[in-house]
Amino acid sequence: MKFASSYEPGEYESDIYAAWEASGVFNPSVPTYPVDNNEDGIDDREEEFSERNTYSIVMPPPNANGNLHIGHGLTVALEDSLVRYYRLKGKSAWYVPGADHAGFETWVVYEKELEKHGHTRFEYSRDELYAKVWDFVAKQRGNMELQLRALGASCAWDDLTFTLDENVVDRVYTTFEKMWNDGMIYRGEKLVNFCPKHQTAFADIEVEHKDEKGTLWEIAYDDIVVSTTRPETLFGDTAVAVNPEDARYKERIGKTVHLPLTDREIPIIADEHADPEYGTGAVKITPAHDFDDFEVGERHNLERIQVIAENGTMINVPEKYNGLTTEECRKQVLKDLKEQGLLKGEKKIVHSVAHCYKCGTVLEPMLKEQWFIDVQKLAKVAIEHLEAGEIKFHPANKQKVLVDYLKNLKDWNISRQIPWGIAIPMFRKVTPEATDEPDWIFDRRTNLTEIEKAGVKYIRDEDTFDTWFSSSHWPIVCTDWEEGNYNPYYPLNVMETGADILFAWVARMIMMGLYVTGEVPFKEVYLHGLVLDAHGKKMSKSKGNVINPMDLVAKFGSDAFRLGILRGRSAGMNQAFSENSVIAGRNLCNKLWNISRLVQSIVDEGEDGDVTTDNMGEDWICREINGCLEAVEQDMRNYRFAEAVETLYQTIWDKYADWFLESQKLYQNVPLLKRTLEILLIALHPFAPFVTEAIWQNLAWTDGFIATAKWPARLEFDPITAEEFENIRIIVGEVRGTLQALPGTNNAKKYALLYGNDSLIQENELLIKNLTRVPTINSVEGTPRGLRLALANHELYLDVPEKIVTEYKDALTERILAVGRELDALNARMMNPNYVAKAPEHLVQETKEQIDEKQALIKRLKQELEFI
């Protein structure tokens, strides 16, 4: 006997994974290849796979430099369950693993590392820094990949895609070039959100807005009082705006006021932006440092004066303020205004402030030249395809949420001022006399800082792409999509990822997929929510409630973790997670292990043959297993993972182990035991790959890997016999319940079961005795003595002394009343003519039957009471 008495995941998991990997079972069997047309111009292999017997899914690439967190654990549990399920279903399943260079994230980590060693980024060139980070990441890489293996991810490792792989960069450059030629890329001096600490700009989506307390100061610009939260920017003011409808200021429009602390005069302009209701109704306009003011400036052609430098200090301001930080400058300005009597008031307000999502620093709107994508066309096409329903969302409401987002999408800033990323393949003209040449040219040779074309010298843009620009190509690059090549894996069957990056990633993949390939990049989207701690709170380092998935895997096993994290979880919802559910998963694994141990021991001693059903418990378990398969298949189609796991849990434990195996201790049916166990193992395999494989390998009669087994067909059984077994379950349940309810302890050993003329009980005498653990079970002539068990409607009595039965009388009376109440409710329903007339006929019929049953039951119970 190979089976130990309990399942120890640690003894099996890594060996099993290694064996899977070595055997290549995770590789897809259908290749992608260049189209090879035959004489008809039709690719014959395309015909062969026209039914799309493939299943593809790509992993949202975890940070190559980091460790997996609980969210990755959930991602893998979800994705791998899908892939394994469809692999068992016979699809050529391809799960492409990935690793993310995580541009900004990794850069932040590395920059800290630099600082720790007393260096700064400014000591090195872009290329030097890139090389340094590359080495840094290379050292860490592999860690994350090992963790994916520990989670059981059945991915095709040979196809691992790193976001800086050559083919990725190539594809990104190709798209960029296409966009450049299509006129969708422009270089613009715009206000961007800029982090003074990290010295980089962000896309809108990366900005975190938080409500904060602030002060609204009122400052006199001559006789006009303006309101502002940022007095230090007044040096950049180039106008004062008032609402054109505002009677108070109408006459002043077109005149000028004196800008305090300076010797400048600035115009008073009319603009809708000024809200007469707010503050004094007059607002200072600083086009270089405020998003609204920037737009006002555009409308009125105002000068943009930059007064805050990228490092957050003042520039282009009077000597006194020059070089101060914004904060110092604000204090000084307020002090000086006060002295001059220009500070007219201050109010405490709450307003929304933009922060760096990484370090929390307040972002500075900064005037910068950046590359932008004109997203109008991209968004429009995406909306069309979305509204046509080409992508199915789970949860469904996210489709509309996404469309709404796309409808309001603004141009996308793709320039980042960090060295770690894909270099932007644009070069700026430096040869001044070459006036006819364009200022910027596209060129893929970003390994060079300087190039020459037709005698004109160009230098490389030092910026890198926003990570989301390259990762928006993820389905394309992971499936090796190429123009003109037949690719049965694109579009992906499903994109599974976090609901939090619906906009940042999913939206952009859809736009880019359509732009590059003309097709949506995936057929369905499944979004998972956040994994919260046991009390429903967000996990965070500062709260100290972070759960490390690897700790749980080490402690309870990979399968236990997967089963645990899928439990009680549904699409798009932030849901709590605790060790308890992992423990429940661990217990199921051990249960299955011991079930297999028992089955193997019976198989060892019994005789093999054809799969048949010979007694009612066997028909019954076949019915239950078929129902389970049906439910799991339906749940998988609908991405209802928790429900699938729940169904399997109950079928394996409450049905197979507690009833079928118990009955098989009496009548062993070796072929059926083998077949049913195989089915349960295969059905659970997508969710608990290791324990099912470990058992599969330990069982004497199974071959190959369960990972590539065939999803089971339905079992044959006799439905009438299957239903009859329910009577046994009711009888056993009632005996157990009654024994517990009777006064006194340890009743099971005390009372015999007696029955009258009853063939069902007679045929299953021994089974009932074993399941109820009564000392004896006997048939008697005439009416047996003792307490009649009424529920099952069989001539069945517990041989209980009269004295005890009398004590039980109250319980019996209460029971009659309860059934009576149920009967009343049913009768009331039937008395309602509308119910009889309008409810579906089968329901009315059902109600009638229930009434009959209840009436009969009450009659039996009353008889019983009379006996007492």
Add this chain to the structure above:
RNA sequence: GGGGAUUUAGCUCAGCUGGCUAGAGCGUACGAUUCACAUUCGUAAGGUCACAGGUUCAAGCCCUGUAAUCCCCACCA
């Protein structure tokens, strides 16, 4: 300001197209021990389905409103 979601047992969640006598796991209480498994087995208690109206023969589910919690988006000086 706009939008989304949630509210069901002590806890975490199911309950899909209304048919419910509202389920599960964990927890709790009581009982069981050499039989595959104490990571076990059995039994039970525990719910005005947030609240108020409405539609319907029938509402946890549909409609209207209210409250609470969470999240996202947005330029309010």
